[in-house]
Amino acid sequence: xxxxxxxxxxxxxxxxxxxxxxxxxxxxxxxxxxxxxxxxxxxxxxxxxxxxxxxxxxxxxxxxxxxxxxxxxxxxxxxxxxxxxxxxxxxxxxxxxxxxxxxxxxxxxxxxxxxxxxxxxxxxxxxxxxxxxxxxxxxxxxxxxxxxxxxxxxxxxxxxxxxxxxxxxxxxxxxxxxxxxxxxxxxxxxxxxxxxxxxxxxxxxxxxxxxxxxxxxxxxxxxxxxxxxxxxxxxxxxxxxxxxxxxxxxxxxxxxxxxxxxxxxxxxxxxxxxxxxxxxxxxxxxxxxxxxxxxxxxxxxxxxxxxxxxxxxxxxxxxxxxxxxxxxxxxxxxxxxxxxxxxxxxxxxxxx
Amino acid sequence: xxxxxxxxxxxxxxxxxxxxxxxxxxxxxxxxxxxxxxxxxxxxxxxxxxxxxxxxxxxxxxxxxxxxxxxxxxxxxxxxxxxxxxxxxxxxxxxxxxxxxxxxxxxxxxxxxxxxxxxxxxxxxxxxxxxxxxxxxxxxxxxxxxxxxxxxxxxxxxxxxxxxxxxxxxxxxxxxxxxxxxxxxxxxxxxxxxxxxxxxxxxxxxxxxxxxxxxxxxxxxxxxxxxxxxxxxxxxxxxxxxxxxxxxxxxxxxxxxxxxxxxxxxxxxxxxxxxxxxxxxxxxxxxxxxxxxxxxxxxxxxxxxxxxxxxxxxxxxxxxxxxxxxxxxxxxxxxxxxxxxxxxxx
Numbered sequence: 205x206x207x208x209x210x211x212x213x214x215x216x217x218x219x220x221x222x223x224x225x226x227x228x229x230x231x232x233x234x235x236x237x238x239x240x241x242x243x244x245x246x247x248x249x250x251x252x253x254x255x256x257x258x259x260x261x262x263x264x265x266x267x268x269x270x271x272x273x274x275x276x277x278x279x280x281x282x283x284x285x286x287x288x289x290x291x292x293x294x295x296x297x298x299x300x301x302x303x304x305x306x307x308x309x310x311x312x313x314x315x316x317x318x319x320x321x322x323x324x325x326x327x328x329x330x331x332x333x334x335x336x337x338x339x340x341x342x343x344x345x346x347x348x349x350x351x352x353x354x355x356x357x358x359x360x361x362x363x364x365x366x367x368x369x370x371x372x373x374x375x376x377x378x379x380x381x382x383x384x385x386x387x388x389x390x391x392x393x394x395x396x397x398x399x400x401x402x403x404x405x406x407x408x409x410x411x412x413x414x415x416x417x418x419x420x421x422x423x424x425x426x427x428x429x430x431x432x433x434x435x436x437x438x439x440x441x442x443x444x445x446x447x448x449x450x451x452x453x454x455x456x457x458x459x460x461x462x463x464x465x466x467x468x469x470x471x472x473x474x475x476x477x478x479x480x481x482x483x484x485x486x487x488x489x490x491x492x493x494x495x496x497x498x499x500x501x502x503x504x505x506x507x508x509x510x511x512x513x514x515x516x517x518x519x520x521x522x523x524x525x526x527x528x529x530x531x532x533x534x535x536x537x538x539x540x541x542x543x544x545x546x547x548x549x550x551x552x553x554x555x556x
Numbered sequence: 557x558x559x560x561x562x563x564x565x566x567x568x569x570x571x572x573x574x575x576x577x578x579x580x581x582x583x584x585x586x587x588x589x590x591x592x593x594x595x596x597x598x599x600x601x602x603x604x605x606x607x608x609x610x611x612x613x614x615x616x617x618x619x620x621x622x623x624x625x626x627x628x629x630x631x632x633x634x635x636x637x638x639x640x641x642x643x644x645x646x647x648x649x650x651x652x653x654x655x656x657x658x659x660x661x662x663x664x665x666x667x668x669x670x671x672x673x674x675x676x677x678x679x680x681x682x683x684x685x686x687x688x689x690x691x692x693x694x695x696x697x698x699x700x701x702x703x704x705x706x707x708x709x710x711x712x713x714x715x716x717x718x719x720x721x722x723x724x725x726x727x728x729x730x731x732x733x734x735x736x737x738x739x740x741x742x743x744x745x746x747x748x749x750x751x752x753x754x755x756x757x758x759x760x761x762x763x764x765x766x767x768x769x770x771x772x773x774x775x776x777x778x779x780x781x782x783x784x785x786x787x788x789x790x791x792x793x794x795x796x797x798x799x800x801x802x803x804x805x806x807x808x809x810x811x812x813x814x815x816x817x818x819x820x821x822x823x824x825x826x827x828x829x830x831x832x833x834x835x836x837x838x839x840x841x842x843x844x845x846x847x848x849x850x851x852x853x854x855x856x857x858x859x860x861x862x863x864x865x866x867x868x869x870x871x872x873x874x875x876x877x878x879x880x881x882x883x884x885x886x887x888x889x890x891x892x893x894x895x896x897x898x899x900x901x902x
Contacts (some may be wrong), residue, residue, distance in 0.1 A: 218676065218679075222668065222676065294813055295812070295813075297812070318791070318794065319794070321662070324804060324805075324812075325801055325804055325805060326717075326804075326805045326807075368717075368805075370788060370791040370801075370805070371789075371791070373791060373794070422719055422721075518721075519719070519721030519722075522721040522723075522725065525725030526725065529725050529726060529729075532725060533725070533727060
């Protein structure tokens, strides 16, 4: 009995000793990272850590901590050392890539953060047109913290289909795919996407193309378009658009038919009279055709900028592999899919 | 001395399953992440069938009475068998200790010094082994509930990120299946536990247990493989611990760091696996030592496990796997041979 008690006592002492309470850091000593900014200038990395300090206080303080170094790790270390708090990365969800780094070092930056343990592999990546000074100015704006919160909220609702590190890093330091461009002229916007191929930005998609791109990336979106019709501008919304894929064989070659189906319930016309005219059955039938043709054209424009540049940010080639893996393995590496019209678009919009 | 009490077959099934699934959870590149899901799934089926065939023959040979006598050290050649079994469990325990520490260091960021970690882990495991198999098996049932929760949480938390297009098209299907079999085939000492601890059960029952365990393991691997490829796609090949990455990625509502919950459950399972291997080791060593030394057996086992665990850090993963497989195979063969020749002199 006596022996048992001593064993238990010893076990409790060991367990208490292992809880690491002795080296605990209180919340007020912590600098919670809310965002990381990375830039490349004069063969050096510049890093800015957006830190929130004093979370226990009523008004937590937002500061930017800088660091510079030949490698990203060195720059981050310097940034950590340049403030008094113990930096905590666990909650950070935002990675901003500066103007210069976004055109030269995106792959390396993504590679670093995808293998680094203290950060999350699902940080949302944004390329920006800001250099370090401009980013500093932004961080000093009064509503900077709210703007970051806005971006985070967007991630939770998943409305804008943020692109995560793990979706863009193709192994090694190669970045490929679509990355949102952060625009903060009046309010924070991430409506435009930049296409990367072999680590280089090759195209900028406008808002209209980006919404279609997000749909093709598998995100539930509502599409909004403007259309000149009978001398007036109409604004319409396609609700719950749905995409399906089918492979057809034409002239002994596979063709991927992308079928987009959707319903238009809301059309806003310029005048009340025109609005009333649009509700007739005949008009609705006519508009269904007009909108379908417009969206087909929009998708073709999007493909002109993406697929036709011999890139596959939407993973379309996968459907060819699914159709016939042998054909895919022999023809895909030779770029066969880009040698003929391998994609066909079919849009069926219904105005109700 | 072998266990005299009747072991609950279901508890033992759960315990062995936990030990095997632990491998997928904490071993680096456990699933061979560079191989497509296609190859890995077929590989898992082939490996499981092979293991089943080999172990079925083995379990059929382990006739209850003779096997009990052998484990008690009372039949011809039983000391050789017991030494081989001890070698298997020793190797398994050391490997489990090394894997647990590596995972703890990988997932934890800040960690305890290696020696301190090993001392504490071995202290806990050997104490549990001393506490008895029944209590260990009961703990296994509780852990299995946690594991199911953890797996469900991974699937639910990652569901929004799954993309069908992430499933890779097999380049050379046959080659990738063969590669997967090479990387995944492993006769583990945990499987011997079915024989060592389950010998009091009927033979049919042990074969049924084996089938259940292997089916559960294949199902878990199927789940891990498909979910990780659906979510990570090509990025999976870059991961040291794909399932841990899934745990880090997933989030439900505002809960974004669920990995802490997963890691603690997986580490508990790793401790459980080490403890049950220690229990196996102690069980087969006891008949080999004299009566006076029996009470010291448990704690003295810490020394060989500790040293072998340190040695494991220098041995490559694949070499460890095949050494373990050969040891288990050898132990199995020796049991079968001595069963044929053995004469029970009770």
